[in-house]
Amino acid sequence: MRRRGFSYGFLLLFLHILRAVTALEKIISKPGDNVTLSCIYPGREFSLDSLRVYWQIADDEDTEPCSVVHALISGQDNESLQCSQFKNRTQLLWDKLGDGNFSLLLFNVRKSDERTYRCVVMQTIEYTRVIHQEQVVLSLAASYSQPILSGPIRNSNNTGEEVTFICRSDNGYPEPNVYWINRTDNTRLSQSGFNITQHPNGTYSVLSTLKVKATSDMQIECFIENKILQENTSANYKSRPTNDSSTGSHKDPAKSGQGAHAAAVVSVVILMAFLTVLICWLRRRRSSQLVSYTAPI
Ligand SMILES: *[C@@H]1O[C@H](CO)[C@@H](O)[C@H](O)[C@H]1NC(C)=O
Ligand SMILES: *[C@@H]1O[C@H](CO)[C@@H](O)[C@H](O)[C@H]1NC(C)=O
Numbered sequence: 001m002r003r004r005g006f007s008y009g010f011l012l013l014f015l016h017i018l019r020a021v022t023a024l025e026k027i028i029s030k031p032g033d034n035v036t037l038s039c040i041y042p043g044r045e046f047s048l049d050s051l052r053v054y055w056q057i058a059d060d061e062d063t064e065p066c067s068v069v070h071a072l073i074s075g076q077d078n079e080s081l082q083c084s085q086f087k088n089r090t091q092l093l094w095d096k097l098g099d100g101n102f103s104l105l106l107f108n109v110r111k112s113d114e115r116t117y118r119c120v121v122m123q124t125i126e127y128t129r130v131i132h133q134e135q136v137v138l139s140l141a142a143s144y145s146q147p148i149l150s151g152p153i154r155n156s157n158n159t160g161e162e163v164t165f166i167c168r169s170d171n172g173y174p175e176p177n178v179y180w181i182n183r184t185d186n187t188r189l190s191q192s193g194f195n196i197t198q199h200p201n202g203t204y205s206v207l208s209t210l211k212v213k214a215t216s217d218m219q220i221e222c223f224i225e226n227k228i229l230q231e232n233t234s235a236n237y238k239s240r241p242t243n244d245s246s247t248g249s250h251k252d253p254a255k256s257g258q259g260a261h262a263a264a265v266v267s268v269v270i271l272m273a274f275l276t277v278l279i280c281w282l283r284r285r286r287s288s289q290l291v292s293y294t295a296p297i
């Protein structure tokens with residue numbers, strides 16, 4: 001008897017944990033995309049007439065002026081209950097409702113949709129009761145593109161030391177953190193300018209500038225961090241003492257053009273030097289032959 005009580009309690013605890021786990025389904029979507037908020041109660045057939053399905057905003061319920069995302073009553077969408085910000089943006093999967101799939105399509109997601117949603121499924125047989133509930137957390141995120149690092153650019157109004165680097169990255173969400181690191185001693189450098197623009201689809205492009213003193217050994221790296229996705233993309237620049245410079249993520253065509261030019265000049269010089277040596281040697285050989293030839297006379 002005690003044992004049974006114990007295992008029953010254990011089962012309840014297990015169900016509780018399971019519920020807590022399933023209650024926290026998280027989905028991440030790009031702004032502007034369509035998402036499916038999942039709510040599935042499988043293994044049964046339902047007659048639509050007996051069902052009510054409510055999708056509601058589940059966080060800040062008390063302060064929310066309107067919380068109905070979608071309502072299905074007696075097999076019909078009830079639009080008069082729906083909050084205005086969700087009008088024409090939601091749809092249940094009609095052909096799957098009878099199989100217990102109450103998932104909701106939400107179109108063209110935007111920042112204000114970053115909420116916790118709850119589906120409540122009620123069935124009326126003699127009396128109405130809740131047969132299923134589920135919660136989904138929706139966050140928006142998009143990866144930033146591999147940054148493009150330009151520079152060093154000499155500042156024209158400044159004859160001396162200072163150079164500028166520009167780090168650019170596109171199509172990410174939300175706003176990123178930008179880090180500049182001096183790789184010669186791994187110190188953080190602070191940006192001198194930051195510009196962010198939002199595209200019609202909600203994603204951002206960022207442009208960060210860094211001004212530093214030019215040195216013979218510069219190693220600069222810029223990081224674009226997306227906190228939601230826990231992602232960092234980076235690009236780096238390295239100047240070598242030989243003046244042969246390169247950047248990590250992208251090549252400056254002007255620089256590599258200069259390199260090719262220098263290589264061509266060097267090979268022409270070497271070739272000419274070789275020819276000069278050869279000609280001198282041939283001449284000396286010839287004159288020594290002449291000498292040896294004339295010697296007997
Ligand atoms: C929607 O729900 C409201 C309130 O429950 C009700 O008055 C109205 O008749 C319903 N409309 C439809 C089309 O079912
Ligand atoms: C929803 O769509 C209907 C018909 O296409 C349109 O009349 C209505 O203005 C739209 N509502 C919103 C809020 O976009």
Ligand SMILES: *[C@@H]1O[C@H](CO)[C@@H](O)[C@H](O)[C@H]1NC(C)=O
Nearest residue numbers: 179181223225226230231232
């Ligand atoms: C991204 O890189 C910066 C600089 O190295 C670091 O401080 C940060 O923790 C990194 N973030 C992630 C998510 O790796």
